[in-house]
Amino acid sequence: MTDPRCCRRKWGKLAVHAALVLACIVNIYPLLRIISISLRPGNRLISTDLALIPAEATFMSYVNVVKDTNFLIWLWNSLIITAGTSLIGVILASTAGYAFSRFKFPGNKLGLTLLLGTQMIPAGMLLLPLFLMVMKMGLINTYLGMVIAYSVSSLPFSIWILKGYYDTVPRSLEEAAMVDGTTRIGAFYRVVLPLSTPALAIAFLFNFTAAWNEYLVARVILSNSTKYTWPLGLFELQGQFITQWGMFAAGSVLITIPVLLVFLYSSKWLVSGLTLGSVKG
Amino acid sequence: MNSQVALSLLEVLQMIGFVAFVTLWIEAYLYTHFHYSKKSWFFPAMLAAVPLGVLLLVVVAIGPALNARQAVNIFLYALLAESALAVFFRFKADKKLALPYMLIMPGFVGLALLIAYPLVFEVYLAFHDLKLTTLKTWSETGYLPFVNFEHFYNVFTKSPLSEVSFWQLLGRTLWWTVVNVFFHVLGGLGLALLLNNEIKLRGIYRTLLIIPWAMPQVVAVLAMKGEFHSEYGFVNIMIGRLVDAFPFLASMGMHKVQWLSQHPFLTCTIVNVWLGIPFMMVVILGGLQSIPKSYYEAASIDGASRWQKFRHITLPLLRPVLAPAVTLGTVWTFNNINVIYLVTGQSGGTEDADILVSALYKAAFSFNRFSYSAAFAIVIFLLLFAISMLWLKFSKGTESAYD
């Protein structure tokens, strides 16, 4: 079943396709429903009609959400913050993960445990002191504050996954490179890093989605509407009782697209191991 | 609009400069202290350079808002700290340790900064009594009554909401975590195995399957919640049509269910499983892709069956990638507020779906019981920490698969 070669029998292949199609339908259906909400006139969240394309479907919500709100500015801010987070997060995590994987130093196990520990702090509990601290440091309403907060929160997972991945790369490879005269860091950069593209991709994707979709911390740090990320912006459309569901849904569909594009692009990094076979064997 | 873009780009430049500056500061500090600690000029040079360096860092960070008295204070404190550290490095530092510490320090400094102060603050709150009636005196005078362990005692004995007890919440949280992680891994493994075959359209399938992860969680959960509506949700409408078409199903007990009011916990679980499978799938897929084909080929030559290949090649080699994902997935599921809050949040009578964190969130922000919620949060944290330590010991997760 895990043999990467094509399934021999035709209906075996068909079965795989069928299973995947079913899974896709289950996964996509809610998104399709959201698209119907965005096409539906009149801000109706629930409908008695199961049709995916509602009667009187219109693209007005899409037009409105781009025209009447600062949608593009939100996207721009989100893009900057998310890109910054992903880059910084992956860079810091790849080097730190390497250190944890390859070196025995006092604090190795402790550090990993602490990293895990940070993930256990219940969300929302640190918001009040976080606000006080960020204010004192003058990071309110800045990209820097957001990027630091986000990259630090996704570090633990990134470090763990990269460390786990580096553990599967045998040390003999770096040792071979170092015998040839490169330094430790050079060996890391030239040998280990290229082999670990799937883990780097996972860390990058994780950082990206975490930063892109985050609301609570952004709510605390950003109060100037020109700096809003898209979650803050879209949730402005939610009133105490009345929500402009049409625009909200349209906005949600629009911001899912960049994430999907990032996934599509990074999926080629997720597929590695083509060189691994020859090296490890 | 253009000036705004220009301003934001400027700020990006500033941000990059600042991060690079701080990182290099840390690296330079560690490098000099590890490599030159045995030199004769170490002490004087460091005692002079480091406090100045700290001062420079603070000036760059806070800007010209610093006054002379504060600057002198910072310089003196840095001098004090550096003398202690320099001695430490002189006698204890090992050159070999330089590289690993240099690699991990930037990240850990950030973590310490961002997590340490808030944690200390929360611990302080938990032992004092900050609530609606003491808020005024606290913001004016900084005084808070000290209450020993009273809040912790309350966490265990009183209900955070109306009637559900701490122990019920704990049990439900454990059950929630186990069920969710089990199905996440199962589903992720199944899908990853399917995708690992070289079939056409693989890229398209992969992209479509990660949609629940890519969508903003709030939107996805609200959409799924709508599908479980007892009258107008897809699930019940389908059930209705099936029962109409095949009446025998009704006699077997199949009927429209009031998902959200009568079975909130089940509904939340289904939604969360749907939400979490793509993440596991991606991680496992990455792990599968790194297993060399030659292993399978060798096993085929030896006559191994599919199941044997799976059990002896795939699973062990997946472990280093699976272990962190499962560990962290467990922690996240335990602390997952979003799904439960969004699915049950506004409707009453659904305390039977709450887990520890969602009850905590609802309780904390409704009544300004800051100290109580700080204590509650600490209890949850310690609980989770203890459970994870047991799990790690049990699964030896910090070792690599090749050891």
Next chain:
Amino acid sequence: MGKKIILQFCLALVAFSLAACLRPPGGKIDSNTLVVWEQEDGFIAPFLDSIFNNFKKLPGNEKVRIQRVHYHMEDLRQQFQTASIAGSPPDMIITPPDVAGVFAVSGFILPLNGLFDFSRYDEQALVPVTMDGKIWGVPSSMGNHLMLLYNKRLVKNIPQSTDELFKSCAELSRDKNLSYCMAYDMNEPFWLIPWLTAYGGWPLDGKKPALNTPAMLAAVKFYLNLRYERKLVPMECDYNCMDSLFKEEKVAFIINGDWSLADYKSRFGENLGVGRIPKLSETGRWPSPMFGGKDIMLSSKLRGEKLELAKRLTVFFTNDENQLRQARELYRIPAIKGMKNSPELRKDPLLRGSIEQQEVATPMPMATELRAFWDSGRHYLGMITQRKTTPEDGLKRMQADCEAKIQEMMR
């Protein structure tokens, strides 16, 4: 290796210093800038901005800047507290009055006695912001009350009593084949208040909750009757469901608040009818929903010149001209004494219906205890209406829980 690091270090230093020198002048808060937080729905923002712009155009206000920040209701409550604790709250907030209690006790807002001429404002509008003789906010509208809204295409005349309502519903299910007659948010205790008052009850007795009373029992049984026996109301229906059903014309009646008027007007146009919630035939009383509205509150950190500026803005915001504009554009009842009786306002059918309902409505008391009622009420009301417990038992537990919560809060 060392040399490379030093080189990079110096480069970064230069880059950052350059960037730091060009630091953009961040929005400086001086004594001519007012920061106002609000939680209005998105489509109200232009109206607020236009008032602020008109204020800036007044002679003497050239240097004034007003920064309007929008927050979701719950966020505003939490953020205002957080910001006040941190020492940098906004100068003014425009919110419904139910948060006033919490903010007053925590000392975050100013008591306003003597700062404004309160004789100008309707006495009922002042009730939700008056506690122990002190006034904590300036009302800018009266409203947030529930009323009966109906689809004129389905129903010609508004029923005057519940008996007429039931008759109308029976006709509808027969003639128009509607499976449900009324959409109703049974989850929120706020929607229970009209019926509770129709049975002669009230959730508070002074400052104590009074939930285990015959009136509550009767009101809750009325709910169960509507849902399970008469089947006039769908089984699970929260706010969004009720809203969508009404908009899709699957139900004829809906009980909703004045905030929804503009939204429904744009959907139904002339076919939207507004009026009082029908008289309860059993007791002959008009249901009296709670009303509040919107109030302007000032931060307790305001002093001197800034305080004067904030006062001027508040007075401008609630002057006659702007109040009339608000009524015409947003369908909100003005908070100025006597203004709601003006014939101009009564000409609009929607406003007229809203005002008629408000005439029998009861102002929301400014009691922090009410918060406890909303939360415990929501939980137990849900239990009762989903038949997870009997009404008698549910109310007993609701009372106990509410008392416990108040004790926690105020100890």
